[in-house]
Amino acid sequence: MANRTDNSNRCSNGKKPNDGMRLIIATFVGIVVGFFLGISFPTLSLTKLNFPSGILPSVDITYVEDETPETSSETLLHTWSSRGPLHGANSSDAPHWKIWVPSNPRGAEMLTPGIIAPESDYYLRRLWGLPEEDVPVKPKYLIAFTVGFGQKVNVDACVKKFSKDFTIVLFHYDGRTTEWEELEWSKRAIHVSVPKQTKWWYAKRFLHPDIVAPYDYVFIWDEDLGLENFDVEEYIRLIKKHGLEISQPAVESKKKITWEITKRKTKGEVHKDAKEKPGRCNDPHLPPCAAFIEIMAPVFSRDAWRCVWHMIQNDLVHGWGLDFALRKCVEPAHEKIGVVDSQWIIHQSLPSLGSQGEAQDGKAGWQGVRDRCKREWTMFQSRMASSEKQYLKEIANSTIH
Structure with missing residues (x-):
């Protein structure tokens, strides 16, 4: 019995050192494996692992997919969405994030505000290099002429009066653009060609306020103007000095000038x-005695043009009657609309766009154009009166209720 007991004690004592060694080895191996797992884990993307939603019911799993110190937008959105209520155990029921910004421009509500580019310009850009180096000097003003090839010589002389501070836009109503390429400045001009259209048709479609927003002033001029006595830099200085939001150069002409206010006065800078x-003016502060310019050579500030553009009717292409309504866009109009006398132009009164009309019912083409101009004037006045009447009616009704 004694021998058996001794043998038994020897066996049990011999196993203890082996068990301890195994424990030490297992612990060491575990530490090593855990270490290597730990350093490799951040390179994994938990967003690519399909964990059942029940495993981590209330834990936000957010890990950056790359090793850059910045947090990715996907991670931020995933973090935000994971904080929403859970809708079920299926992956299809997982919460979804959605962008909706009501204050964004119409149609862009699903975009984050920082990516929206609501405005544009007519700056010419390169097809190479860095975008920020495309336009070393950005023009501050825009001049648009509506032209036909027959007035090429006169338009050339006019454009040369405008410095590189101007973006030049030519609206070609006769469809001829190639012939203008021989002029040096034509290479930096914007050419838009649609046959038999007027400058107000073009302006409504190609001079949207969000397109011309970078420009302090927008000039929208006819092609038959003589600028021998006109200096554009001095003109801009004067309209700033006198606070004119809507203006035009004074006019001289060999033919009769319709409105007294547009005639050049020899004394003073501005009137x-x-x-x-008698009978033309019911109020000395209203058109055509004040708050009035003609539409042959108007100049608009950025803010004034934004208002005027919205007032231009899409289907009324001649602009007749618009001059009487310009006062709606500035306040007080009799102070902010004026004529610059010291920088004047000559109206040559050349028949140009009128020749684009078509003869109908025994009338010459130019006569049909003239008849439509008069008709549009009546239509515009009617629409304006009806619109204001409806507005006042709605205001009155809202006050009553």
Whole structure:
């Protein structure tokens, strides 16, 4: 019995050192494996692992997919969405994030505000290099002429009066653009060609306020103007000095000038009113005695043009009647609309766009154009009156209720 007991004790004592060694080895191996797992784990993307939603019911799993110190937008959105309520155990029921910004421009509500580019310009850009180096000097003003090839010589002389501070836009109503390429400045101009259209048709479609927003002033001029006595830099200085939001150069012409206010006065820099024929003005502060310019050579500030553009009717292409309504866009209009006398132009009164009309019912083409101009004037006045009447009616009803 004694021998058996001794043998038994020897066996049990011999196993203890082996068990301890195994434990030490297992612990060491575990530490090593855990270490290597730990350093490799951040390179994994938990967003690519399909964990059942029940495993981690209330834990936000957010890991950056790359090793850059910045947090990715996907991670931020995943973090935000994971904080929403869970809708079920199926992956299809997982919460989804959605962008909706009501204050964004119409149609862009699903975009984050920082990516929206609501405005554009007519700056010419290169097809190579860095975008920020495309336009070393950005023009501050825009001049648009509506032209036909027959007035090429005169338009050339006019454009040369405008410095590189101007973006030049030519609207070609006769469809001829190639012939203009021989002019040096034509290479940096914007050419838009649609046959038999007027400058107000073009302006409504190609001079949207969000397109011309970078420009302090927008000039929208006819092609038959003489600028021998006109200096554009001095003109801009004067309209800034006198606070004119809507203006035009004074006019001289060999033919009769319709409105007294547009005639050049030999004394002074600017005038804002004039005495008209009896019966033309019910109020000395209203058109055509004040708050009035013609539409042959208007100049608009950025803010004034934004308003005027919205007032231009899409289907009324001649702009007749618009001059009487310009006062709706500035306040006080009799102070902010004026004529610059010291920088004047000559209206050559050349028949150009009128020749684009078509003869109908025994009338010459130019006569049909003239008839439509008069008709549009009546239509515009009617629409304006109806619109204001409806607005006042709605205001009155809202006050009652």
